[in-house]
Amino acid sequence: MSDSAIDLSVFNNLKEMVGEDFIGELIDTFLDEAPQLIASMQKALPKNDVETFRRSAHSLKSNSASFGAHALSDQAKALEMLGRAGQLSQVGDKLETLSAEYKKVEEVLKRLRHDFE
């Protein structure tokens, strides 16, 4: 398990911004939303639903950046770009790589979440 999935300085800023009372709520929302966004991209891919794919990638990029999940955010951004360019054929295994990265992020966030129970 590596903390590098989450940049703690970004995370701590976020915690300060929303307040300790609400960081738990925000983590829960992220952990609830992210799998849905990934699932929506997985579904959109075979249908070549470029717009849904792009929009979900865009949201995931934005959310992971807020938590300091830089790698996840960068991967989501790359997928958003492919969606924007209408080149879903280029996605290849990028979505699986992203899912694996998300698992790491999820693990770290769950641990961090525990501190705010």
Place this chain on the structure above:
Amino acid sequence: MTSNKMHGPGRLLVVEDNKVNRILLLRGLEQQGHVVTAVENGKQALKLLHSQPFDIVLLDIEMPEMNGFQVLETCLQDTHLREIPIIMTSAMDELDSVVKCIEMGAEDYLTKPLNTVLLRARVNASLEKKRLRDQQRKLFDTVATSEVAEELISKGFSLGGKHVDASVMFTDIRSFTSIAESQDPSETMELLNTYFTLMFEPIKDHGGIVNQIVGDEIMAIFGAPIPRVDHREQAVFAAIEMLELLKGFNQEQALRNRVQIQIGVGIASGRVIAGYTGTQQRAIFTCIGDTVNVASRIQDHTKIIGQPLLISENTQQSLPTALHTELLDSIVFKGKSQPVSVYSVKTEPAD
């Protein structure tokens, strides 16, 4: 909880389809002491904006259905909503869209992920602007009809002047200096403020604007900055109502054993140069020219002949017949070569 002493809480509306960002902004801005409402799309935002007052809108650009551009455009086209500063929130890689929004008229922008310090600074700067706008609006509403206020706010200030046909009214309290010297200063200020409050109403009601107050003297303009053909009779009706209101005021003063006041009103109509005078930072709308001088001189003349309301020939000419006027003298005012015909107006309503 961080307090917001400098500015006091703002009423903020967050429009954001992404749930994480929405909660983040909601909690983050609450943490900074504001009262925050968050909605997930443009339609909900516009519905709320039409039903509740807000000081700032934080608007996401990328949203399904009605995106940030469309919400921004709708707000900017609405006379009331366009006074609310809109801060665009966007991803760092959407800067092209941000530039477009700023060009359209958005107040400012914030990039996501958000930074606490920037969030505070931008929101407080916009809040400051909104409060100034609110003060300006309140000031306009005090001295002008909402029509005039709309005109001033929508067209903005240009300092250039133009010739317009208007009526100018001067109103002065007789022997105010001796009244002021005979009583406590705070009583005098209270008297003046009650008097102004009373006099402004009929001026506003008849489409005039109070242009300036010097001591106890009020200068009001009818027919500018928004032209209206009936400015002569509107000015005269306003004066008659002012005298009526003053009568009631004096009755109350007498009951409370307080000083009573008498006023003189002079009105002249014709061509004036209207415009904003001052600097870009501090300007007032005013009229200058011969008509203004004549109105002021006629007002002086009310004292000399003991009449409450005198008007110029030009004002008298288009009055409805129901208003009874009487030609007094042709007076040669100081500094003028041509005599001016002056009319008195019967101020008592006919029984």
